[in-house]
Amino acid sequence: MLRLLTIEFHKLKYNKASKILSIIYFGLLTSIALIAAIKFEFGSFKIHLADAGIFNFPYIWHFNTYIASILKFFLLLVIVSMMSNEYSYKTLKQNLIDGLSKKEFILSKFYAVIAFAAVSTVFVFIVSLVLGLIYSDYNEFAIIVSDLEYLVAFFIKLVGFFSFGLFLGILVKRSAFAVGAMFVWLIIESIFKGFLYWQFQGSDNSGDKVDSIMQFLPLEAMANLIKEPFSRLGAVRSAANTMGEIFTKSYSVDFLNVLIVSFWTFIFIFLSYKLLLKRDL
Structure with missing residues (x-):
């Protein structure tokens, strides 16, 4: 494993x-700290995001982890460019000539994916821990270490997403086309979701029926790993309660979503290997 990672x-x-893309990505992750300085003023109404909890x-x-996961597209460019460069600079063919098997080649890419995801997770953990220790109203150890499953979900989400990007990079051989293919797939999932809503319109719990089907698609499953956190804020809930709205949404990391994303990760790496086996290099 170490030998293959060293090669990558x-x-x-x-x-x-x-x-450059990696520096931008980790720089943006660090910039999450700048949110603490954001203040809004609307007449007599003032809000400081760091004080909002x-x-x-x-x-x-x-x-x-939710905000950081939005930035994952920067590292996606690194992943797909890794594959396009293999074809552009003929390094893939040279690696195989030098004795690297196709299985080892795919594993080296997958190990790189895991490494990027792991470093990103540790980086987000450190940034979050520092910000929390500075601004959090609750610093008891038991509270600090609760909800750490979001970091696990973040890691799994990145591995799945980058594995998808790796597969597309092998499939189309060009980084720009691979990223474009990712957005096309996103559009396809969105259209299919709209179609399901149209199919189930007028039926009871139509939203739940659509979600029960959509959760098995790759990008939707990855999105479901870390649900939006904004409606979880106390200030948002208080404002909703004054308008008669009651939130019943679950924000926890669902183990089924973890299994689905893990399954898709396996499928993407397996298909990447099979595609490489059949391709004439």
């Missing part, structure tokens, strides 16, 4: 675009 990071070391433990684990 040696390639990335000399890829200027990948280094977004950095309170354990809510911060949910909030930061």
Whole structure:
């Protein structure tokens, strides 16, 4: 494993675009801290986001992993460019000539995916922990370590998403087309979701029926791992209660979603390997 990872990071070391994108990505993750400085003023109404509870433990684990997951597209570009460069610079063929098997080649890419996801998770953990220790109203150890499953969900989400990107990179061989294919798939899932709503319109619990089907599609499953955290805020709930709205939404990490994303991750890596086996290099 270490040998294969070394090969991958040696390639990335000399890829200027990948280094710039990685720096931008981790820079943006760090910039989550800037949210603490944001203040809104509407006449006599003033709100300071840091005082609104977004950095309170354990809510911060949910909030930061959700925000950080939005930025994953920067690392997706690194993943797909890794594959396009293999074809552009003929390094894939050279690796195979030098004795690397196709299985080892795919594993080296998958290990790189896991490494990127793991480093991102640790980075978000450190940023969140520091922000929480500075701004949180609750600093008891038991509260700090609760809801850490959002970090696990974040890691699984990144591995699944990057594995999808890796598969598309092998499939179309060009990074721009691979990213485009990802957005096309997103549009397809969105159209299919709209079709389901049309099919179930007028029936009882139509939204639940649509969700029960959509949860098995890859991007929807990844999105379901970390649900939006904003309606979980006390201020939002209080405002909703004054208008007669009651939130019954579950924000927990569903084990079924973890299994679905893990299954799709396996499928993407397996298909990548099979595609490489059949392809004439």
